[in-house]
Amino acid sequence: MSDEEFLVEHRGAVTVLTLNRPQARNALNGNLIAGIGATVLAAEQxxxxxxxxxxxxxxxxxxxxxxxxxxxxxADVGFGDTPENRAFQRLTRGTVAVPVVGAANGTAVGGGLELLLGCDLIVAADTAKFGLPEVQRGLFPGSGGTYLAERIPLGIALQLTLTGEFFSAARGYEIGLINAVVPAGDVLDTALDFANRIAANGPLGVAACKELVRLSVTDPDKAAQRLRHWQGVVFASEDAKEGATAFMEKRAPVWQGR
Known part of the structure; x- marks a missing residue:
């Protein structure tokens, strides 16, 4: 699937979505947001x-x-109540069912950084800069940036949102926001390596980890409830049996997702 403003490529079990508005610094317009949302929905299904x-x-x-x-x-820039816009909003909150790896080839500010914050892992170019400068324009980061303290220490999250200052990829790695900092030419390959390592694991176990680890930060009580649910689903699954069998037989497991 492709559109002049976004590209979608399937590489085995990994879908790669590329924002394709370099002339506009890949700024988010209605078409691009809808394309992201549609890709998320397709990946989940x-x-x-x-x-x-x-x-x-x-x-x-x-x-x-x-x-x-x-x-x-x-113009509509993602605020309309459509399935695609709702999927995009779920992405910015990190609640998409499929694990997401962000591959920041360059600078991400404002809504661009908020888009990365919805990703489960982030790979960044060593030349990239990041920031939430909305307060410098009389605004605030209203698409997920105020949840920054879910990812980094509270004091640092307050510093970055209250001052609107920019920070480097190295600083992002230092505070635990970014998982890997690499030369720009290696960003996509590194992100794909992470994605393929995730994709090789049992899908039910991965889904449980994605939901429960995030909930343990945002809603510990709900995390405890969902833990019981996932214990019943995962440990009684065919994939759990396959994982044990494959280990004993010294072969790669064949997952069914059930």
Whole structure:
């Protein structure tokens, strides 16, 4: 699937979605948001898709946030109540069913950084810069940036959101926001390596980990309830039996997702 503003490629069990507006620093307009949302929905509905990699074209920016030109002109920039927009919003909150690896080839600010915050893992180019500068424009990061303390220490999250200051990829790694910092040319390959390692694991166990680890930070009581649910589902599954059998037979497991 492709559109001039976004590209979708399937590499085995991994779907790669590329923001393709480099001339606009990959700013988010209505079409791009709808494309992201549609790709998320397709990945969730396809049992053969085990991970999603989100990257961008060009070497200047991963995403500069909302397309202010489109917004000021009255265009829909993701606020409409459509399935695609709702899927995009779930992505920014990290509640997409499929594991997501962000591959930041360049700078990500505002909504661009908020998009990365919805990813489960983040790989960044060593030249990339990041920031939530909304307060410097009389706004605030309203698409997930205020949940930054779910990923990093509270004091640092407050510093970054209250000052709007930028930080380097190295600093992002230091505070635990970014999982790997590599040369720009290695960003996508590194993200694909993470995604393929995730995709090789039992899909039910991966789904349980993704939900429960996030809930343990945001809603510990609900995490405890969901833990009991996932224990019943995963440990009694065919995949659990297959994992044990494959280990004993010294072969790669063949997962069924049930």
């Amino acid at each position: 396809d049992s053969g898709t085990r991970a999603l990699v989100l990257t961008a074209a060009g070497d200047r920016a991963f995403c500069s946030g909302m397309d202010l030109r489109a917004f000021s002109g009255g």
